[in-house]
Every structure is written in structure tokens, then in C-alpha cells.
Amino acid sequence: MTDLAAFYRGRRVMVTGGLGFIGSNLARRLVDLGADVLLVDSLIPDYGGHLFNIAGIEDRVRVNIADVRQQSTMDYLVRDREVVFSLAGQVSHIDSMRDPFTDLEINCRSQLTILEACRRFNARAKVVYAGTRQVYGKPDYLPVDERHLVRPTDVNGINKVAGEYYHLVYNNVFGVRGCSLRLTNVYGPRQLVRHNRQGFIGWFIRLVIEDREVEIFGDGSQMRDFVYVDDAAEAFLLAGASEATNGEVFNVGGDEPVSHRDLVAMLVEMAGSGRIRFVEWPAEKKAIDIGSFYSDSSKFRAATGWQPRVGLREGFGRTLAYYREHLARYLDETAPATAPPQ
Amino acid sequence: MTDLAAFYRGRRVMVTGGLGFIGSNLARRLVDLGADVLLVDSLIPDYGGHLFNIAGIEDRVRVNIADVRQQSTMDYLVRDREVVFSLAGQVSHIDSMRDPFTDLEINCRSQLTILEACRRFNARAKVVYAGTRQVYGKPDYLPVDERHLVRPTDVNGINKVAGEYYHLVYNNVFGVRGCSLRLTNVYGPRQLVRHNRQGFIGWFIRLVIEDREVEIFGDGSQMRDFVYVDDAAEAFLLAGASEATNGEVFNVGGDEPVSHRDLVAMLVEMAGSGRIRFVEWPAEKKAIDIGSFYSDSSKFRAATGWQPRVGLREGFGRTLAYYREHLARYLDETAPATAPPQ
Numbered sequence: 001m002t003d004l005a006a007f008y009r010g011r012r013v014m015v016t017g018g019l020g021f022i023g024s025n026l027a028r029r030l031v032d033l034g035a036d037v038l039l040v041d042s043l044i045p046d047y048g049g050h051l052f053n054i055a056g057i058e059d060r061v062r063v064n065i066a067d068v069r070q071q072s073t074m075d076y077l078v079r080d081r082e083v084v085f086s087l088a089g090q091v092s093h094i095d096s097m098r099d100p101f102t103d104l105e106i107n108c109r110s111q112l113t114i115l116e117a118c119r120r121f122n123a124r125a126k127v128v129y130a131g132t133r134q135v136y137g138k139p140d141y142l143p144v145d146e147r148h149l150v151r152p153t154d155v156n157g158i159n160k161v162a163g164e165y166y167h168l169v170y171n172n173v174f175g176v177r178g179c180s181l182r183l184t185n186v187y188g189p190r191q192l193v194r195h196n197r198q199g200f201i202g203w204f205i206r207l208v209i210e211d212r213e214v215e216i217f218g219d220g221s222q223m224r225d226f227v228y229v230d231d232a233a234e235a236f237l238l239a240g241a242s243e244a245t246n247g248e249v250f251n252v253g254g255d256e257p258v259s260h261r262d263l264v265a266m267l268v269e270m271a272g273s274g275r276i277r278f279v280e281w282p283a284e285k286k287a288i289d290i291g292s293f294y295s296d297s298s299k300f301r302a303a304t305g306w307q308p309r310v311g312l313r314e315g316f317g318r319t320l321a322y323y324r325e326h327l328a329r330y331l332d333e334t335a336p337a338t339a340p341p342q
Numbered sequence: 343m344t345d346l347a348a349f350y351r352g353r354r355v356m357v358t359g360g361l362g363f364i365g366s367n368l369a370r371r372l373v374d375l376g377a378d379v380l381l382v383d384s385l386i387p388d389y390g391g392h393l394f395n396i397a398g399i400e401d402r403v404r405v406n407i408a409d410v411r412q413q414s415t416m417d418y419l420v421r422d423r424e425v426v427f428s429l430a431g432q433v434s435h436i437d438s439m440r441d442p443f444t445d446l447e448i449n450c451r452s453q454l455t456i457l458e459a460c461r462r463f464n465a466r467a468k469v470v471y472a473g474t475r476q477v478y479g480k481p482d483y484l485p486v487d488e489r490h491l492v493r494p495t496d497v498n499g500i501n502k503v504a505g506e507y508y509h510l511v512y513n514n515v516f517g518v519r520g521c522s523l524r525l526t527n528v529y530g531p532r533q534l535v536r537h538n539r540q541g542f543i544g545w546f547i548r549l550v551i552e553d554r555e556v557e558i559f560g561d562g563s564q565m566r567d568f569v570y571v572d573d574a575a576e577a578f579l580l581a582g583a584s585e586a587t588n589g590e591v592f593n594v595g596g597d598e599p600v601s602h603r604d605l606v607a608m609l610v611e612m613a614g615s616g617r618i619r620f621v622e623w624p625a626e627k628k629a630i631d632i633g634s635f636y637s638d639s640s641k642f643r644a645a646t647g648w649q650p651r652v653g654l655r656e657g658f659g660r661t662l663a664y665y666r667e668h669l670a671r672y673l674d675e676t677a678p679a680t681a682p683p684q
Contacts, residue, residue, distance in 0.1 A: 097515065100454050100458065100508075101451070101454060104450070104451055104454060108446070108450065108504065109443070109446055109451075112442050112443060112446060112497075116442065147491065149489065149491065149492070150491070150492050151507075151510075152507055152511065153511065153514065153515075154511055154515065155454075155508065155511060157507075157511075158504050158507040158508060158511065159504065161503075161504070161507075162450065162500050162501065162503070162504040165493075165494055165499075165500040165503075166442075166497065166500060168493075169494065169495065169496055169497060169499075169500065172495065172629065172630075173439065173495075173496065173626075173629055173630055284515075287514065287515055288514075288515055
């Protein structure tokens with residue numbers, strides 16, 4: 001197993017989407033490990049970036065507000081970075097179908113922008129890309145491994161897989177080392193909960209905390225696997241520190257698949273608030289539903305020694321506790337840039 | 343088997359890239375079938391579009407010079423079209439690595455432009471997309487069928503597969519019927535032979551006709567399959583006329599795989615000119631070489647009844663004859679817009 005402390009101490013890293021959900025949690029780990037951390041984020045409203053996410057570590061990171069689509073900015077920012085964690089993205093599948101071009105610009109084209117910056121100005125950087133299990137679409141078999149066909153069911157999934165493939169080609173042809181982690185459903189503190197267009201978990205957590213009704217489509221029997229955000233951050237750290245990951249894609253998922261129904265029941269029970277309501281599938285959602293999905297992460301475990309450490313109950317317990325304390329921060333789009341007392 | 347004459351008679355079709363290699367050959371078939379043919383082409387130098395390609399049918403088609411990247415143009419042009427053959431593209435893999443953004447704009451983004459035009463202004467159109475076997479990359483097994491993983495080895499392959507996936511999503515989610523034909527090596531009259539950045543066949547044919555040396559990398563043992571352009575055009579016609587193709591991808595390849603070495607030997611023998619020279623693999627080409635490749639087209643045959651009718655010797659015979667007569671036209675970038683006497 002890689003000695004992360006030894007690898008990251010003093011290491012110059014960059015996290016795009018560094019004020020977002022996974023990016024900010026990754027930043028916290030990097031700060032703890034003693035890395036030289038540059039966070040890049042454009043703070044596009046509704047995407048999840050939020051200065052409160054780095055409350056408590058503001059003085060130990062450098063924040064550069066910028067858009068990954070802007071070439072000269074990226075050319076400059078990557079210059080001295082040894083590891084680039086490429087997490088900036090448009091996450092909403094719904095938004096991608098309403099405005100496919102913006103999704104293309106952010107999820108597909110910007111990856112070329114970052115990779116070209118590396119190729120021309122810092123070809124020794126290692127780039128770790130945040131991929132998604134959405135690239136698989138409706139699975140042919142479960143659990144899904146990396147041999148499964150890529151068959152995205154929405155524009156976001158297509159642009160994400162194109163962004164991923166660029167990393168492999170730049171690795172193989174230009175020697176800009178890169179890999180992709182196809183994340184399943186990541187959850188935890190600092191997740192966007194203000195709207196429900198970035199997936200269901202954050203939204204469910206908010207509804208439960210607000211003692212509201214959680215709508216489950218159909219009978220809620222579809223299975224999903226979940227990764228607690230600290231485990232996801234650990235996956236990025238390991239991928240960035242390993243040469244065995246170069247040019248490869250990896251599933252990064254949880255090992256306790258659970259149905260929507262059981263998940264929400266657990267949240268309601270743990271929170272002591274909220275309730276389930278079963279409703280018919282809305283037609284437009286049914287059209288892009290993929291049924292059950294959970295992934296096999298054994299390739300990544302074998303390559304890096306990663307394993308998820310935080311079980312579902314523990315992870316959701318921490319998440320509920322976080323949002324009980326800070327929910328208001330995540331509902332207010334004009335949240336202040338300074339951190340509250342810790 | 344579909345009655346193509348009955349289907350296409352009077353049918354309003356559009357061919358993007360209609361002055362290019364496959365587009366212009368398809369246009370000829372469509373004219374023969376009595377279709378109402380609109381050809382759209384931007385005539386970008388070096389891409390293959392050429393007014394001489396429609397010599398003899400100029401009066402039976404409508405030509406609209408335009409770029410598929412331009413949204414309002416596409417919005418207007420698709421309005422009354424029943425079948426859209428989407429062949430406009432940047433074909434050079436080499437160019438895609440030198441200028442990945444232009445490749446992205448033309449091969450990936452423009453597909454969204456066309457599909458959005460259809461979705462908003464003509465959702466009843468059927469769109470047939472020219473995909474490529476390049477999306478498979480280096481094959482795990484031969485012949486390659488559609489269950490093979492998509493693993494492009496260059497930027498062009500990535501953008502082409504993203505363009506392809508958009509068609510499937512727009513079919514499944516928005517009901518804009520679409521499919522993709524993953525073409526292998528298409529050859530025949532009206533192919534670009536002016537430079538060698540669009541693949542080797544046209545270039546080899548030119549060298550042989552000019553009695554020059556054909557360089558073969560390594561021992562030339564890598565296998566390829568070939569489709570004569572009339573068979574490729576027939577595949578587009580069948581795909582456009584069939585409902586069984588909606589939402590699907592299909593390999594369209596030849597059934598006589600042949601090695602580079604044997605192919606060139608055949609060309610030299612048939613032409614009575616040119617010669618082979620074996621050379622070392624250039625390092626940058628070796629880096630993206632995929633070894634042998636040939637595809638299994640049985641899915642497309644089963645769906646549409648298609649089968650290639652023109653064998654290798656016959657096809658290359660026709661091609662050599664065409665370029666013996668017209669080579670000068672294809673070497674002159676400033677070729678006149680009017681056709682010569684037939």
C-alpha cells in the first residue's frame with residue numbers, strides 16, 4: 001500500500017472543482033498530508049462549489065477562481081503542479097439534456113483544455129480524472145466491471161466518457177500520465193443539497209432532515225452502491241500516487257449494494273424524521289432509468305490497495321450530523337465566503 | 343429486403359458532407375432512386391469535399407454550402423428532410439492529434455447541433471450517422487463485433503464515438519430516430535488522394551498510379567477489411583429506410599480481410615506500376631498502431647439484408663480506372679466547380 005503521507009508531503013497538487021463536494025473533501029485530506037494545494041473552481045451557481053466547503057482550511061490552501069474551459073488560465077495554473085485532480089464538471093444529467101452544449105463545453109471540451117495545458121507546459125503532471133459509472137448506462141450484468149460496454153443514456157454520460165477517453169489517449173500518445181475513476185454514488189458532507197438535479201442522495205438527505213416526504217419511483221427495488229466521500233477522496237489520493245493506474249479506467253464503488261427503498265428507510269429511521277411515499281415513475285425519468293446498478297471495484301483494489309472503510313450506517317450518520325448542523329449554509333446561494341467558528 | 347426504389351422515390355433527404363467521398367457516391371445512388379437530394383458541405387480544404395465529385399448529377403441535386411457547426415443553418419436545412427445522412431466530418435486522425443479542438447467541434451459538437459436542429463424543428467427525421475471502426479481501438483479479438491469494448495486510440499476516435507452516442511441518446515430519449523454505421527476502410531472513386539492524412543488506401547492508390555514507391559511499415563502483415571464505396575452507400579440507404587436500425591450501432595465491413603502487404607502487392611500487380619518498400623515503423627505511428635483489425639458485420643446484415651457486392655479485385659479495378667482518368671482533378675485544390683465532359 002502506498003505511503004500517502006510520504007508521497008503527498010510538500011507535493012504540488014491542483015484540484016479542479018476544488019470547492020465542490022468531492023474536491024473540497026479531497027482538499028482536506030491533502031492539507032492533512034502536508035501537500036501544497038491549489039484549488040481551482042469557477043463557483044458556477046448550482047454546480048456545488050461553495051467557499052464554506054473549505055471552512056477551517058482556508059489558510060492552508062490556495063484558491064484560484066477560474067473556469068477550466070479557459071485555455072490560457074489552465075496553461076498557467078498547471079505549470080508547476082505534479083498531480084492534477086480533475087474534478088470540475090457539470091454533474092446534472094437533467095441539465096445536460098436541457099442544455100447539451102454547456103455540458104459538452106464543461107465535461108468534454110474542458111478536459112482537452114486541461115490536457116493540452118499539461119502536454120504543452122507540464123507533460124510530467126499526473127492527471128486523475130473523476131469519471132462516472134453513468135458511462136455504462138443500463139447494465140447487462142451485475143456487478144458491473146470495467147469490461148462492461150460503455151453505453152451512456154444521457155448527454156452528460158457521453159461527455160463524461162469522452163473526457164475520460166482523452167486522458168487515456170494523452171497518456172498513451174503524449175505521455176501525460178492519466179487515469180479515470182468511474183465513481184458510483186458518492187455521498188457525504190459538503191454535497192450539494194439545494195436542488196435535486198445532481199442525483200438523489202443529497203436531496204433525500206435534505207428531505208429527511210427537513211422532515212419531508214421522500215418520493216420513491218415505482219417500488220424502489222432498484223439497487224445502488226454508495227461510496228462515502230472520504231473513501232472517494234482516498235481513491236483519488238491512491239490513484240494520483242500510483243504508476244500502476246496510468247492509462248487505465250477503474251470502477252470505484254461501494255460494497256454494500258442497497259435498494260432505494262431500504263436506503264430511504266434507513267435514513268428515515270436514523271434521522272427520526274421524514275417519510276417515504278411511493279409514486280409512479282414519471283415518463284421522462286423512466287425513459288432514462290437504468291434499473292439496478294452496482295459495480296465491481298476489484299480492479300482498483302488490486303492496483304492500489306484501496307478499500308472503502310466507512311460503512312453505510314456510519315457514513316450516513318456522519319452526513320446527517322453534518323447537515324443537521326450546516327443545512328442552512330447549503331440552502332443559501334449567497335452563503336458568505338468566510339467560515340463560521342468551528 | 344427493403345425496396346429502396348419505393349422508399350427513396352421522391353423522398354426528401356439531406357447528406358452532410360455531400361460533396362465528400364462517401365457522401366457524393368451516396369448522392370449518386372439517391373439521384374438514381376429518384377430522391378429529392380440536398381447536399382450540405384463546407385468545402386473545407388483538405389477534408390475531401392469537391393464539386394467534381396458530383397460531376398454529371400449537378401442538375402439533379404441541390405447543393406447548400408454550409409458548415410454543420412452553425413446552429414441556425416442546420417435548424418433551417420433539416421426542416422423538411424425525412425432522412426438525414428450525417429457524413430460531414432474531420433477524418434484525419436493525425437490532424438485530430440495536432441488540433442484536437444477543431445476535431446471536437448466538427449466531429450462531436452456538430453452532431454449535437456444537427457440533432458438539436460432535428461429535435462426542435464423536425465423530430466420525425468431519421469438520422470444515419472457515419473461512425474467508424476476506429477472507436478474500437480486495438481482489438482481484443484477478431485473479427486470485432488459490436489459487443490467489443492469501445493477504446494479509441496486517438497482524439498478523432500473519441501470525438502467520433504461521442505458523436506455516435508448522441509444519436510443513440512436522442513433516439514432513446516427524444517425520439518429522433520438515429521443509428522450509426524461503424525465503417526471500416528471504405529475505398530473507391532472520389533476518395534481524397536491529395537494527402538495521406540486521411541488513411542492509407544487513397545494514398546496507396548495514388549502512389550501506385552504515379553508509379554511511385556509505397557512504404558509499408560514493418561512486415562505489412564496487419565490485416566484490414568475493406569468496403570467498396572457503392573456497398574457503403576447501399577448500407578446508408580438500407581439503414582435510412584429501416585426502422586430496425588433505430589437506436590443501434592452496426593459494423594459495416596468487408597468480408598475479405600487482407601494484409602497491407604498483400605493489398606499493395608495486388609494494387610501494384612493490377613496497375614502494372616508502383617512498387618513496395620518495407621520500412622521501420624515510425625515511433626509516433628507505432629504508438630497508435632492497432633495491429634490487425636477486421637470486423638463482423640453480421641448484425642447489420644441480419645437487420646437490413648445488406649451484403650457487400652463488390653469484391654476487392656473488382657473494386658480496386660474500378661478505383662484504379664477512375665483515378666487513371668481523373669487523378670489530376672484530385673491533386674488540384676483549385677479544381678473548377680463545373681464538371682468536365684462525361
